[in-house]
Amino acid sequence: xxxxxxxxxxxxxxxxxxxxxxxxxxxxxxxxxxxxxxxxxxxxxxxxxxxxxxxxxxxxxxxxxxxxxxxxxxxxxxxxxxxxxxxxxxxxxxxxxxxxxxxxxxxxxxxxxxxxxxxxxxxxxxxxxxxxxxxxx
Ligand code: GDP
Numbered sequence: 337x338x339x340x341x342x343x344x345x346x347x348x349x350x351x352x353x354x355x356x357x358x359x360x361x362x363x364x365x366x367x368x369x370x371x372x373x374x375x376x377x378x379x380x381x382x383x384x385x386x387x388x389x390x391x392x393x394x395x396x397x398x399x400x401x402x403x404x405x406x407x408x409x410x411x412x413x414x415x416x417x418x419x420x421x422x423x424x425x426x427x428x429x430x431x432x433x434x435x436x437x438x439x440x441x442x443x444x445x446x447x448x449x450x451x452x453x454x455x456x457x458x459x460x461x462x463x464x465x466x467x468x469x470x471x472x473x
Contacts, residue, residue, distance in 0.1 A: 338416040339369065339472075340453045341462035344407040346400060347447035349373075354407050357450065360437055361411060364423050370410035370463075370472045376402045384465055387458075393446065400446055408466045417459055420452040 342361070344354050361368065376384070381398040388394050413419055425436025429448060432439035442448040453459035463472075 337412055337414060338456075338459075339410055339412050339463060340416040340420045340459045341451075341466070342409040342411055342420055342453075343451035344409070345447065345449055345451060346404040346406055347443050348441055348449040349407060350404055351441075353441050353449070357437060357441065358407075360423065361409070361420075364413075364419070366411040366413045366416065366420070368409060369412045370467045371407065372466070372471075373405050373407050374466075375405045378402045384462070397446060410463050410467055410472055417453055417456065421454065424450045424452050 344357050348354060348357060358368070378398055381401040382389070382394075385394065385397060385401070388397065391397075411420055423437060425432030425438040427438075427448060428445040429438045429442035430445075432442070437450055438448050441450075453462050
């Protein structure tokens, strides 16, 4: 069993699509072992996305991620990291495969509805950024 970290991003929460996305997650066989709705500050978004701080879209991305609440999740499944990234689809919804969450829900390359860890080390950092051990059940 592996754990990964996911976010339902502001664009999807604002459009009341969180329930549909959670349904997709559970239908794909993930167990939700942690979940909370929070409103990130700009500084908290910057800390989360620090690896992107040299990218041209960093400021816009952090403004987007802190403009309204998000739902943070820890998901468990065999090969959860790769499985969740496959279910999300490509970063840019224009390139996302049919049947993926980003194809169905994303607005554009930035407002792309969901986040997923890309490797075991990032999953460990991202889970610990938002959840304590006691909150994972
Ligand atoms: P991910 O792993 O698929 O989420 O993609 P990345 O790690 O490359 O980028 C992190 C997040 O930054 C993406 O999910 C998007 O919200 C945003 N992003 C990525 N590329 C771009 C871009 O070219 N322009 C803008 N505005 N945002 C981007």
